[in-house]
Structure formats: structure tokens, C-alpha cells
Amino acid sequence: MNHWLVKSEPVKYSWEKFLSEGRTFWDGVRNYQARNNLREMKEGDLVLYYHSNEGKAVVGIAKVVKAAYQDPTTSDPNWLVVDLAPVESLKNPVTLEQIKADPQLKDIGLVRQGRLSVMALKAAEFDRILELGS
Template identity: 80%
Template sequence: MQYFLVKSEPFKYSWDKFNKDKRTFWDGVRNYQARNNLKEMKEGDLVLFYHSNEGKNVVGIAKVVKEFYQDPTTEDKNWVVVDLVPVQSLKNPVTLETIKADERLKNISLVKQGRLSVMQLKGEEFDRIVELGS
């Protein structure tokens, strides 16, 4: 099992919209490091859903249900998507401030590489954020 975090601006694609859709492909990634992280995702991996810009908080858990394939929004073969489904909302959204203040989370990419839209997490980092949100 691997763990990831994906970021979305709520006005573009929110956690609520994701829950209504019940499934989505994660498109629009145009950064090679983020793209490589998408390529690492395997069916069954868990993904934290983070609202960027507005809110700046982790709001839910999703699961990878289809591994990477060509991004259907572009003909450029460099870009891929994965399919995600929502699993559960966090009882309490976990703010970026809370994450930055937690000694166990100080080295995650969300803190170190704030502009990266798809990042890997260690199991203990994922578990800590979920714990903070319960």
C-alpha cells in the first residue's frame, strides 16, 4: 500500500463535487514530478484530498481505482491521469497550519514543496493526518 496527497482548488473541483460525481480522473497535472507520482499510484492506494488556495486543508480520503493512462484532455503523450473514488470525509479538516505545526509532519512535500500538486506520503504521515482529522 502506498499513500499520496492530491491538491485541488475548491472552486475548480471540490471534495463535495467529487463526492457527488462518485468517481473522477485526476487531470490537469503539468509538472513532471507530480506526473511521476501519478505513475507510481497503484490500484487500492489511498490518497488524501487537499483543498488548496481556499481553505488550505485536507478534507477527505480517496482511493485509486484505475492506474495511470493517457490524459484525455490533451494529445500530449507526456501527461497521464488516474481514476479516484472518494472513500470518506475527515470529521475535522486538517489545516496547513496544523500540519506545519506538527513535528511528525515537518518534512512532508506539502510543507517543503508547497506548489507540488501530487505527492507521496509515508504511511505514518498519512496516518497522522487522518488521526488529526478524526
């Protein structure tokens, strides 16, 4: 199993909306590195859900329920989506400040490549964020 982090602005698609809908396809990715990460996602992979711009915190855990396929919002075959479903909310959101301050997370993509919207995480990084959020 692989681990991932996806980012969304709460005003565009919040964790609360995701919870109420129960499933979504992750569209709008127009960065090749993020697209390549979507391509690598497999059914059952776990995903941390991060609120960007406002909140700046990991707020929940999702899972990939359908691997990459053509983004239905565009006819351009270069762009993909995956289907995600929420698993659970974190008891305590883990802020970007907490992540930056944690020596175990100093190399995380969220710190190194802050603008990337879909990124891989090492299992230890994923587990550490969950530990911080419990």
C-alpha cells in the same frame, strides 16, 4: 500500498463535487514530478484530498481505482491521469497550519514542496493526518 496527497482548488473541483460524482480522473497535471507520482499510483492506494488556495486543509480520503493512463484532455503522450473515487470525508479538516505545527509532519511534501499538486506520503504521515482529522 502507497499513500498520496492530491491538491485541488475548491472553486475548480471541490471535495463536495467529487463526493457527488463518485469518481473522477485526475487531470490537468503539467509538472513532471507530479506526473511521475501519478505514474507510481496503483489501484487501491489511498489518497488524501487537499483543498488548496481556499480552505488550505485536507478534507477527505480517496482511493485509486484505475492506475495511470493517457490524459484524455490532451494529445501529448507525456501527460497522465489516474481514476480516483472518494472513500470518506474527514470528521475535522486538517489545516495547513496544523500540519506545519506538528513535529511529526515537518518533512511532509506539503510543507517542503508547497506547489506540487501530487505527492507521495509516508504511511506514518498519512496516519498522523488521519489522527488529526478524527
